[in-house]
Amino acid sequence: MSMLKNPVYRAIVVYSDTSTGVIKVRIPALTGADSVVDVSYVGRTAYNGVWLVPSIGSQVVVTADDANLTNVFWLQVSPDPATSLTGIQSQIDTLSSDLSYVSSNLATITSMSASNRLKITSVENTVATSSSDITSLTTRIAELESFKDASFLGVFR
Amino acid sequence: MIFKSSHPGSPDVSVVISGATVDYTTISSLTIDVHENMHDMATITFSGFVPVGITDYVGAPVFISIKVAAERTIDFYGYISFIEPKMETRKGLINNSPVQTAVATCMGSSYDMVYPKYKTWENITLVQLVSQIAETYGYSYAVPNDTFVWKRLAQTGTSDWELLTSACKSIGYNVTASGTHIHVYDPYKAVPRQLPYVELLTVRGAYGDLKYAPGRIMEFNGLFGNTTLEGNVYNYNYVGIDSSGTVVRSSTEDADFTGFGELAARKGVAEVSTNVTSLEMLNKLSKASTKHNYPYNATALVTGVPDPVPGSVVKVDNFNSNFDGYWLVRGARHTVTRSNYVTELTIATDSTTGKNIESKPGAAFNPPPPPVLNKDNVWVSSLDFGDVYA
Numbered sequence: 001m002s003m004l005k006n007p008v009y010r011a012i013v014v015y016s017d018t019s020t021g022v023i024k025v026r027i028p029a030l031t032g033a034d035s036v037v038d039v040s041y042v043g044r045t046a047y048n049g050v051w052l053v054p055s056i057g058s059q060v061v062v063t064a065d066d067a068n069l070t071n072v073f074w075l076q077v078s079p080d081p082a083t084s085l086t087g088i089q090s091q092i093d094t095l096s097s098d099l100s101y102v103s104s105n106l107a108t109i110t111s112m113s114a115s116n117r118l119k120i121t122s123v124e125n126t127v128a129t130s131s132s133d134i135t136s137l138t139t140r141i142a143e144l145e146s147f148k149d150a151s152f153l154g155v156f157r
Numbered sequence: 158m159i160f161k162s163s164h165p166g167s168p169d170v171s172v173v174i175s176g177a178t179v180d181y182t183t184i185s186s187l188t189i190d191v192h193e194n195m196h197d198m199a200t201i202t203f204s205g206f207v208p209v210g211i212t213d214y215v216g217a218p219v220f221i222s223i224k225v226a227a228e229r230t231i232d233f234y235g236y237i238s239f240i241e242p243k244m245e246t247r248k249g250l251i252n253n254s255p256v257q258t259a260v261a262t263c264m265g266s267s268y269d270m271v272y273p274k275y276k277t278w279e280n281i282t283l284v285q286l287v288s289q290i291a292e293t294y295g296y297s298y299a300v301p302n303d304t305f306v307w308k309r310l311a312q313t314g315t316s317d318w319e320l321l322t323s324a325c326k327s328i329g330y331n332v333t334a335s336g337t338h339i340h341v342y343d344p345y346k347a348v349p350r351q352l353p354y355v356e357l358l359t360v361r362g363a364y365g366d367l368k369y370a371p372g373r374i375m376e377f378n379g380l381f382g383n384t385t386l387e388g389n390v391y392n393y394n395y396v397g398i399d400s401s402g403t404v405v406r407s408s409t410e411d412a413d414f415t416g417f418g419e420l421a422a423r424k425g426v427a428e429v430s431t432n433v434t435s436l437e438m439l440n441k442l443s444k445a446s447t448k449h450n451y452p453y454n455a456t457a458l459v460t461g462v463p464d465p466v467p468g469s470v471v472k473v474d475n476f477n478s479n480f481d482g483y484w485l486v487r488g489a490r491h492t493v494t495r496s497n498y499v500t501e502l503t504i505a506t507d508s509t510t511g512k513n514i515e516s517k518p519g520a521a522f523n524p525p526p527p528p529v530l531n532k533d534n535v536w537v538s539s540l541d542f543g544d545v546y547a
Contacts (some may be wrong), residue, residue, distance in 0.1 A: 026245040029309070030259055030275070031275050031276060031277050031311060031312075031313060031315050032274070032275030032276050033275075034276065035275070035276045037277055037309065042402075047331075065315070065432045065433075066432040067311060068307070068309055068310055068311045069277065069309055069311045070308055070309055070400075070434055071400070071432075129281075
């Protein structure tokens, strides 16, 4: 199978999708104005479910593995931040939203925690008072017990 | 009819140049050339040419017919592509014309398909490719029902004709476009295809009968061996990488040949690395690799015989040799003058007469409808006709 005359060609992106990674291009210098070809997935990968794709209408550089353009490859020398920002910004927005939700929950929980702490202190005070009362009552009961014994023995006759 | 002598073997020859004034008596000779994977071609040589014709004839539709008997004819439909007049004052006037000789070269009607195009064909089968191209030009077609799918065919500055022939050749088929009929065929199934068959007799084969008959061998020039004008004859090991990234392999087999007799041994194994979409594609390329290069090749100049066309089988009988037997016709050139009609056949085989011809399954050729000129003076098929055969 014969090879391409030139190693690389400029192409115009007619369709791209960050969720599927599909890229369709026209290569006017090679296949005329109307033919649209798919760009191969070989050498490309999705990051966090998002494909890095060129924007529609932009110009990219492509090559192919034979003269029939059986596989067309997007020659991407380095990631283009402007192109990749769309996907990353979307993820940042999602994470920010999650973060504010978690922060809101945390504030609520902190507030509830402080309120509960006051109640615990009050209960602890109540318990301490009750313990003191119990001690006094125990002492009085002991006195009364001694009075009862003395009465039986006729101490007070 | 322009030439006809009193000799019983003299063919009936007709030439019609549409839309131009022609003095047919000035035609001194003509040729018709048909060859696999090439446009049909014809030449008309005039002696004493009407000067106005030098420019008027260019592009004119042409019909030429050479007929030796009922149903034994070769027809050419095409256009005058260019004219080469020769004017030498010192030779005076011939047929009252200062143009002493002129040769009009005519290309077959398939020459309509030579304009370069840029496009891609996606997920296309052979039948779809041939039928779509035929429909574009108003042609009829006959094509094997091959289910192989090209993921993509790129037409990058090449003509429909070039795309068609290269695509067919790549998977082991030959193409002819005679008249307005595109015929795609497998050379290894030439026997069941049943294109016109003739026997080419040597002096020995004719048992000393020297009476004139079509197809008597006058000259035979052979080239025998694994080194041929088209390259060496090998077996092949193919290796490639498919679309999923798997390395795939395929090899030619000795069982794969014309079956005309016993296979002439292929010497050596050539390795080919290529790019494919699937193992099926690699198998196609591998099997095709032996179909365009034969170890036994010859040109046989025979008394005029109009029947054989590319894809026909002829029998060479006999040189009392191992190459007697069946040969595949790859091309035929018919030359008619006012005194003779000869045919030069380009033939090839990969077999010796070691065993009987092998019968392979296949379908016979159905004659296509004849061409007609449409209102734009372009040859088109007179009927919609598409034969997708087994």
